[in-house]
Amino acid sequence: MSIKLEPINKKNKKAVLALSVREDQPFVASNKSSLIEAKEANTEQPGVARPFAIYADDKLVGFCMFAVDMEEEDEDDRYYLWRFMIDKNEQGKGYGQAALAEIIRYFKDLGAERLLLSTEPDNECGIHLYHKAGFREIGAYDDGEVVMRLWLTKKSKKEQNTVEWFDVNVKERMRIKEKGGYGISIAISDGEELDAYCAGSGRFGQDFPVNPDMLFQAGSVSKPVFALTLLRYVDKGVIDLDADISGVVPEYAKIPMTFSALLSHTAGFNLHGFPGYRADHALLSLEDVLDGKGITPRLRRIRPYGKQCMYSGGGITLAELAFTRITGLTLREAFQKEVAEPLDLKRSGYFQPLDEKLAANAAFGGRLGEKEDPARGYHYYPEHAAAGLWTTPSELVKIGLALSKSYREGGLLKKETAQRMLTPVLDNYGLCVYRLEGDVGEHDGWNEGFVTEWMFSLRTDLCIASMFNRSTEELARKQSEMVSEIFRNEEEDMIGGESADEEQ
Numbered sequence: 001m002s003i004k005l006e007p008i009n010k011k012n013k014k015a016v017l018a019l020s021v022r023e024d025q026p027f028v029a030s031n032k033s034s035l036i037e038a039k040e041a042n043t044e045q046p047g048v049a050r051p052f053a054i055y056a057d058d059k060l061v062g063f064c065m066f067a068v069d070m071e072e073e074d075e076d077d078r079y080y081l082w083r084f085m086i087d088k089n090e091q092g093k094g095y096g097q098a099a100l101a102e103i104i105r106y107f108k109d110l111g112a113e114r115l116l117l118s119t120e121p122d123n124e125c126g127i128h129l130y131h132k133a134g135f136r137e138i139g140a141y142d143d144g145e146v147v148m149r150l151w152l153t154k155k156s157k158k159e160q161n162t163v164e165w166f167d168v169n170v171k172e173r174m175r176i177k178e179k180g181g182y183g184i185s186i187a188i189s190d191g192e193e194l195d196a197y198c199a200g201s202g203r204f205g206q207d208f209p210v211n212p213d214m215l216f217q218a219g220s221v222s223k224p225v226f227a228l229t230l231l232r233y234v235d236k237g238v239i240d241l242d243a244d245i246s247g248v249v250p251e252y253a254k255i256p257m258t259f260s261a262l263l264s265h266t267a268g269f270n271l272h273g274f275p276g277y278r279a280d281h282a283l284l285s286l287e288d289v290l291d292g293k294g295i296t297p298r299l300r301r302i303r304p305y306g307k308q309c310m311y312s313g314g315g316i317t318l319a320e321l322a323f324t325r326i327t328g329l330t331l332r333e334a335f336q337k338e339v340a341e342p343l344d345l346k347r348s349g350y351f352q353p354l355d356e357k358l359a360a361n362a363a364f365g366g367r368l369g370e371k372e373d374p375a376r377g378y379h380y381y382p383e384h385a386a387a388g389l390w391t392t393p394s395e396l397v398k399i400g401l402a403l404s405k406s407y408r409e410g411g412l413l414k415k416e417t418a419q420r421m422l423t424p425v426l427d428n429y430g431l432c433v434y435r436l437e438g439d440v441g442e443h444d445g446w447n448e449g450f451v452t453e454w455m456f457s458l459r460t461d462l463c464i465a466s467m468f469n470r471s472t473e474e475l476a477r478k479q480s481e482m483v484s485e486i487f488r489n490e491e492e493d494m495i496g497g498e499s500a501d502e503e504q
């Protein structure tokens with residue numbers, strides 16, 4: 001078919017105004033309102049709005065409008081696909097994909113290196129079409145619309161981030177089903193740009209496409225985020241990592257004990273992890289968990305204090321209890337005040353149970369919606385610090401970058417505090433964070449139905465977070481390998497490039 005874009009004129013304007021979309025596509029603006037906006041924009045800045053009629057083999061089938069401002073300082077705002085629609089009577093005939101290809105050719109001819117657009121999260125057909133054309137979410141929203149970007153020119157290694165690698169790893173290695181299976185959400189940032197990639201379904205058995213703003217359970221990545229929150233109070237002088245806190249939690253500590261030992265898993269406690277409860281389970285207190293009143297045994301010391309690193313979610317839960325007693329705040333309250341607000345995190349929190357208003361855009365874990373509760377396909381975790389964080393990869397990336405900056409020069413945490421957190425105590429484990437070879441901070445997470453992988457560089461601004469709503473050992477291993485490969489490749493490019501610049 002032959003696609004042609006013809007500027008709106010007196011001859012075609014009336015016919016373009018008569019075009020419309022289906023009733024189930026209310027998120028697409030009317031062509032009348034688009035042309036009014038174009039007139040207003042061009043009155044202020046002539047030529048910035050460019051409306052076109054779309055013809056297929058000389059038949060009018062749709063409408064599009066561009067925003068072009070080559071003088072705009074922000075490169076992401078220079079070239080924008082402002083509006084795009086195919087008439088309801090012409091949909092399903094391949095015109096949308098063919099017209100989009102012609103639109104992309106138009107911008108390439110202008111010399112654009114990138115093209116952006118935004119669309120409603122509910123515009124599933126449109127998002128699918130844009131994905132096929134190569135557009136990817138960048139992890140940002142504009143007036144509630146998902147922002148997507150297409151690179152039109154060959155990118156540098158730094159600009160590539162990992163979009164091409166994600167295509168290979170997500171679709172081939174992870175084998176995400178297009179609809180109704182499982183889903184994955186990934187974000188990566190070099191401190192300047194953030195790229196987000198989503199694939200699959202956030203709810204098993206449903207056509208529920210993952211989006212960058214979808215909440216996932218972070219599993220044990222809840223622990224380093226708890227440690228970060230606690231360390232904010234260390235910087236304030238409220239908490240001393242090395243002070244004896246046995247008097248704060250006397251019913252569980254029979255010998256002197258410190259936050260440092262609990263956060264580094266060297267206090268010798270049991271309770272490696274927690275399976276969680278049905279979402280509608282009666283609420284449990286931290287004391288209930290530690291007393292064994294739930295489905296896990298009571299907390300007890302099973303190894304000598306300070307002699308070895310033995311991973312203990314129970315020890316972290318005890319640290320949370322001591323933290324709440326000292327500060328007078330719940331972890332949810334403290335995290336919101338000390339981490340979420342300073343970093344402008346809009347979606348993350350220790351939501352246990354999950355707020356109903358947030359559940360609408362939350363992933364379900366594996367088949368929990370089928371097994372337990374179709375309305376709440378996730379578990380309730382009263383062990384907030386150990387396993388209770390809900391978040392998105394994009395916001396986990398913000399946290400990783402803040403930790404990296406704090407480690408190098410100070411920021412959210414004082415430099416010495418961040419370095420204390422990221423210095424191994426035993427077995428490469430610091431305060432709730434693994435310190436890997438090559439100056440990399442890392443932690444993974446595994447809740448019932450969810451897997452999370454989180455890595456950040458301590459030498460430069462680089463962080464990647466990957467969240468997946470299926471938890472099997474094989475898939476967890478594959479996800480860890482995938483994230484490590486992407487991270488190492490990107491880190492090598494960035495560090496290598498910096499070294500080369502220094503040599504010159």
